[in-house]
Amino acid sequence: xxxxxxxxxxxxxxxxxxxxxxxxxxxxxxxxxxxxxxxxxxxxxxxxxxxxxxxxxxxxxxxxxxxxxxxxxxxxxxxxxxxxxxxxxxxxxxxxxxxxxxxxxxxxxxxxxxxxxxxxxxxxxxxxxxxxxxxxxxxxxxxxxxxxxxxxxxxxxxxxxxxxxxxxxxxxxxxxxxxxxxxxxxxxxxxxxxxxxxxxxxxxxxxxxxxxxxxxxxxxxxxx
Amino acid sequence: xxxxxxxxxxxxxxxxxxxxxxxxxxxxxxxxxxxxxxxxxxxxxxxxxxxxxxxxxxxxxxxxxxxxxxxxxxxxxxxxxxxxxxxxxxxxxxxxxxxxxxxxxxxxxxxxxxxxxxxxxxxxxxxxxxxxxxxxxxxxxxxxxxxxxxxxxxxxxxxxxxxxxxxxxxxxxxxxxxxxxxxxxxxxxxxxxxxxxxxxxxx
Numbered sequence: 001x002x003x004x005x006x007x008x009x010x011x012x013x014x015x016x017x018x019x020x021x022x023x024x025x026x027x028x029x030x031x032x033x034x035x036x037x038x039x040x041x042x043x044x045x046x047x048x049x050x051x052x053x054x055x056x057x058x059x060x061x062x063x064x065x066x067x068x069x070x071x072x073x074x075x076x077x078x079x080x081x082x083x084x085x086x087x088x089x090x091x092x093x094x095x096x097x098x099x100x101x102x103x104x105x106x107x108x109x110x111x112x113x114x115x116x117x118x119x120x121x122x123x124x125x126x127x128x129x130x131x132x133x134x135x136x137x138x139x140x141x142x143x144x145x146x147x148x149x150x151x152x153x154x155x156x157x158x159x160x161x162x163x164x165x166x167x168x169x170x171x172x173x174x175x176x177x178x179x180x181x182x183x184x185x186x187x188x189x190x191x192x193x194x195x196x197x198x199x200x201x202x203x204x205x206x207x208x209x210x211x212x213x214x215x216x217x218x219x220x221x222x223x224x
Numbered sequence: 225x226x227x228x229x230x231x232x233x234x235x236x237x238x239x240x241x242x243x244x245x246x247x248x249x250x251x252x253x254x255x256x257x258x259x260x261x262x263x264x265x266x267x268x269x270x271x272x273x274x275x276x277x278x279x280x281x282x283x284x285x286x287x288x289x290x291x292x293x294x295x296x297x298x299x300x301x302x303x304x305x306x307x308x309x310x311x312x313x314x315x316x317x318x319x320x321x322x323x324x325x326x327x328x329x330x331x332x333x334x335x336x337x338x339x340x341x342x343x344x345x346x347x348x349x350x351x352x353x354x355x356x357x358x359x360x361x362x363x364x365x366x367x368x369x370x371x372x373x374x375x376x377x378x379x380x381x382x383x384x385x386x387x388x389x390x391x392x393x394x395x396x397x398x399x400x401x402x403x404x405x406x407x408x409x410x411x412x413x414x415x416x417x418x419x420x421x422x423x424x425x426x427x
Contacts (some may be wrong), residue, residue, distance in 0.1 A: 049415055069420035077415040083373075084408035087416075089227050089365055093334045097362075098354075098416055100334075129227040131369035146416070 001025050002046055002153065002183070009041060010204075016041045018204040024183065030192030031185045032214065032219050033201035042201060043185045046155050047075035059153065069141070076151030076180075080158040082138035083131075091133070091141055092117065092126040098149045109136075116148035118172055134169035136167025143174065155183045160191065189216050228332050235277040235326070240335035241342075245326050254319050263315030268318055270326075279329055286325040290318055337362055353354060359418070361411070374401045 002024040007216045010018040016038040017115060032213045033039040044050040048064035048071050057064045059071050079085055083088065087096040097115045106114070115121040115202070125133065130141060139159055146154065160168040172191050175182050192198050192220035200208035208218035235243070242331075274283050294314055301310035306312055319335075337358040346353035379396045 047415060049411060062399065070413065070419065072417045072420055077412075079408065079412055079415075081408060082369060084405055085412040085416075087359075087366060087409075088362055089412070093228075093332060096334055099419075127228060127230040129369070130366075131373065149416075198297050 001060060002181075003056075003058040004042075005056045005058070006047065007045060007052040007057060007138075009050060009052045009054070011044070014200065014206050017045075020171075020206045021053075021055075022199065022206060022209065024181075024197070026196035027181050028192075028195040028197070029181070029183045029217075031193040031209075032187070032189060032216070033200060034223060037201040038204040039185050039199075039201040040157050043155050043157050043183060044077075046153065046183065047072050047077050049077065070200065073149070074151060075147035075153045075155060075208045076149060078143050078146055078154065078156040078159050080161050082135070082162075083141040085142040085145065086130045086138060089129060089131075091122060091125075091128050091130050094130055094141060095148050097144050098145050099157050112148055116144045119147070120144045121170075124145060134167075136170065139163060139167065139171060140174070143171065147178070147180075151180060153181045153183065154178060158187065159184075160186070162199065189219070192216070207209040227328070229329050231278055231330065233277040233279075233332040236279070238330075240331045241339045243331055244336070244339055247323060247327050250323055251320055253303065254316050254323075257316065260311040260315070263312055263319065266319045267315065270322055273323075273326055275328065277330055278379060282325075283322070285316065286322045289293070290321060295319065299362060305410065331367060333362055366374055370405060371402055373397075374398060377401075380427070 001129055004020055004022045004024075007017055010183040015220060017026065017036075020042065031039045031043060037145075042048055045052060045064065046059065048057075049160055051068075053063055059074050061072050064071050064073065074190045081121050086094050088097050092113050095116055096109055099109050114126070115128055117121060120143060122137065122144060125137065130138070133141060135164055139162070143156075143159070154175070159175075163171065168188070168191075171174050175184065184195070186192060193212050193216070195212050197210065198208075200215050200219045202222055208215045238246075240353065254288075257263055257266055274280050294317075297314045297317065298310045301313050305313075340361060341354045343357045344352060344357055348354060375398055378394060378401065381397070382394060
């Protein structure tokens with residue numbers, strides 16, 4: 001469960017999140033809004049990448065301000081650009097990187113890495129140089145590298161923006177089948193059509209919150 | 225840039241620590257060679273090592289990037305110290321680089337990092353974070369293809385806007401994009417818990 005309590009946050013003189021309070025318990029939550037509406041900053045609050053100037057964010061009762069490390073182990077984050085998330089030279093090594101601090105044995109690590117790669121269909125690329133993957137495969141690798149750590153919540157900030165239609169469908173299909181709570185920030189309104197709840201942001205404010213049809217309708221009316 | 229090539233050869237199976245120790249010893253031995261005949265012998269042994277690892281096909285790719293350096297170095301050494309020194313000094317460099325390449329072709333980066341981390345661990349007492357040093361090495365290796373990719377994109381964008389280019393018009397966007405990438409990478413590392421203490425119990 002993610003609780004956002006009266007959060008306001010800004011850079012310099014400008015507030016990008018203004019007095020937002022919301023509790024997210026649904027398995028699938030979408031966040032939509034125009035560029036610069038504050039939705040990505042809002043998503044970054046959930047795993048402590050952004051600590052709010054005012055207010056508080058709690059994940060399963062843990063504060064992002066005081067329990068940041070525990071929160072990050074609970075909340076995985078997938079960014080838009082997969083190239084900026086891949087740390088190691090080969091596919092399997094990058095997935096294994098997330099497990100380094102767990103001090104698992106080599107066999108346990110290998111087993112977990114292979115299982116995670118198999119779940120996204122990348123097992124045949126295990127020893128492949130990561131930089132030679134296609135854009136879609138790189139995003140799947142980024143997703144896999146987060147999922148291998150078994151977070152309870154997965155936040156994805158526009159993970160399909162740089163992908164073609166086939167890879168977009170593949171990523172969304174994987175997200176749909178995950179047991180984790182998924183929070184998806186997106187411009188692709190169709191991708192949240194079957195979600196449990198959709199939040200709409202405009203100029204830092206939460207202006208609509210409800211079932212996808214109503215929230216998307218509000219957003220369409222907002223942008224004219 | 226070398227990346228690991230999977231295999232079952234004796235070099236693949238050898239522990240990373242043994243390979244690094246062997247490489248260090250080989251480097252010292254190569255530095256002590258002071259004749260063209262000795263360099264030829266060292267080169268022969270290096271070729272045999274590649275063959276025994278099933279990586280003979282990868283040898284030309286190790287030497288090719290050095291070709292202009294070799295030409296320049298041989299010319300400079302021949303002019304200043306004679307042909308014997310030119311062959312010996314250049315040969316040492318080529319053998320050393322190709323031997324180091326063999327290590328990266330037969331060893332996973334994570335295994336190399338584990339060795340670096342173990343070797344640097346005693347330095348923790350004087351404040352050196354061995355895990356972080358190992359990570360910096362991994363990021364440096366990973367940065368090569370990323371920055372090369374950015375350079376190609378900037379060059380293509382420059383060409384698309386016209387045939388005439390300038391060093392400044394090429395360097396500024398490349399530096400800006402590289403810094404942006406570094407920023408995004410830093411954020412991703414934080415999100416993956418790089419700065420966090422290890423959990424008390426593994427899940």
